Amino acid sequence: MLTGEVRNKIDKIWSDIWAGGISNPLTVIEQLTYLMFIRSLDEKELENESFEALGGEGIPKIFPQDEDGQNMRWSKFKTKDSRIIYDIVGTKVFPFIKTMNGANTTAFSRYMQDAMFLVPTPQVLQKMITGLDELYEHDIKDLDMQGDLYEYMLGKLASAGQNGQFRTPKHIRDMMVRLLAPTPNDKICDPACGTAGFLVSSSEYIRENFEAEMTSEQWEHFAGEMFSGFDTDRTMLRLSAMNLMLHSINQPHIDYVDSVSKQNSIASAYDIVLANPPFTGTVDAESINDNLKTVCDTKKTELLFLALFLRILRKGGRCACIVPDGVLFGSTKAHKALRKELVENHQLQAVISMPSGVFKPYAGVSTAVLVFTKTGAGGTDKVWFYDMKADGFSLDDKRSPVEANDIPDIVTRFHNLEGEMDRMLTEASFLVDKAAIEANEYDLSINKYKEVVYEKVEYDKPEVIIARLDGLNLDIAAKMEELRGLLGE
Template structure:
């Protein structure tokens, strides 16, 4: 177990000496495909015990146990021999595995996982050293396997500081809080249509696990998740994460959730629960927008995902979704249409405002958690502003957000009361009439009083200004139309 505690450090120290590894993002990507093969090999051990006729999709020479495992007899490949095998046999073989529509998911994931994977290392001796560190993991030992799950979490956390890879990771405190408040039940299916490394899925499983009492419950538990991830690298990390959590058939697909007509979704495509942090800040091409009704066809990625969520949430289903401030204050046509649909067809019962540095250092854009269900239209919406905890100026890599920082919300949740501090609303209830008629679908209420202290990255700042400008223009148009109507004229 002691070797586990410095597992990441040992690998980092070896990789630093390899000329092919350039920065944290490549180091983690290099580690990811090796961990996948090691963990997949351990799962195959279990599958072989359960099924005497089990046949691996991976040819024998490419199975981890046959090329990577070192029995210390001096026969393990190293140096140029190992490098040549990895580059010219292992990768081409796994990228070109024969997968048909009939191939079981637990086998086809090997090819999908390797589609865009790379071996960056150029020194075969160093590569052997890294492989040996990974091979020391005893994943058949429950305690060690569980402890390694924690280490895998820390590897995923490192993505936050590995350049653009940070977008794949939502802080665990946030996913845990959302899963806790959504109250999973055995027999329900949850979905995340942009699941990244699987943070929401693992939080859902963790919250659901104590309810597993029978083998039937276990089967429901294993079948309770559905994820889609567009980018290859987080998809690989997510599949590995699921295998580590004992899910033999992870229902995770390498696909783009925005490339299907939302009007084609039927009840078969709907879920009891949706937990998500949709990608935001992205701008989608016209062909993506064609999959949405004209009034909902926003060019902003988060808006489009919000529409997908609304079309794919079951009757009586529940959702918790992270959205940027731009969604709340935006009053351009598409955003208003999306919010109209949300308030008229769903019950948006709670909005939790989050401090700006929750996603630091990846982005400083302030976000919110919207909790809603499909039980009828909204009558009232509660807001709660979560302030920074005592002793914190902002969250950071060394001082990340913790689940206990949500304690004030959890305490307030079941005994809701309006709270006003120094003249600023911290918790307040608004009727749907106020949100629609009085505020014109600008849901930016109970915000942070000291907005001027917020320092944004230049690109985030530009995006914020563009959103504010679009929102103000729409607001001016709305007010002018009202004035014109009062004066008895019509405004073209």
């Protein structure tokens, strides 16, 4: 975890950039991302040189070996005059990283072609370089901390995008990953990946639980094939590739794809899908993939993405995704068809209702987490419902840490559904028979099944209440007389 001191240093860099004229937080993160990438290239080159010096085999160089090429290295230019640094980064380093796209480069470099260097002045650039260098030299000790640093910066993206996308808080992502419990052999996908938060949370879970026992083949799988993500925003693709790179995933399948369009024909490819798909946004009806329409004929992105998850999962593959509450009880033909598909043709396991403050300060939408397994042959017997009331943070715009937190209970109970059999419908979690869901037109809102216990309130008889009111009136009259007497003296 980042200390308060480290956070303050990041905030200082941020405010320097802000004061220099870059006010869009996405642009700030982009520019810092480019500098972090430039620095990481030099770090890699230094590692290679150390390996060679110890008698290792020759390794292809990242930077050209002439003077101009060597001057592009972070360690060479960082101490120069601010105007010289600005010229080197703007006219040499930036064009260089935009064009490096060979077989051995990272996913990040693939999305650099349309990147723009937008740091306004030499002074702002020097502050950014000095601030980052100090962080790396004194505070950022390992990949985990680099990831935390990046996560903290991404946390400043406190606004929803044009198409209704917004960052899923890390603790919610981590909860969803723990519900599915991925293994080192799984292939994991987020078809609306944004900044790759779900993929990063999955990688952290795998390292935390399997690192000591993973084989070399599994590590190779981890660095590339294991993680796939799609998005239609190239800025997001750059940020997600950088985010994954900071977590030792150098060759993920991060691609520019409109997931629900005819452009995407992927089917039965993944073991796990984790996603928070866009809840709004325009979809061109002509471009929607026909096999999604067969599940639910709609233009609503949240329904189309659910149909997509079913298509891209292999049989036995599992999904945990966030949906707006409307998906659970919507009365349109498409809503009902999608819910029926999940319940009748696959195995719907859980509906976790989340409080509306989870996505504050930038959205107050009520949402739920759906957990299901693709079977193609049914399997839904009972569906587990959980009414989450607290997630460890206040549910106002401040989102301050609080003690109340249902997440540990949710994860524990989900992995022991046998123990939920005797739970009453009045409790926070309970199981509902498939027959009851079918009878309610596949309505999946928890309030349809949760029973509320009303406490009986005993009231006094009317004559007792009237006598009490008479007594109060007499008391008021006496006090008024006393007050008049005081005023008359």
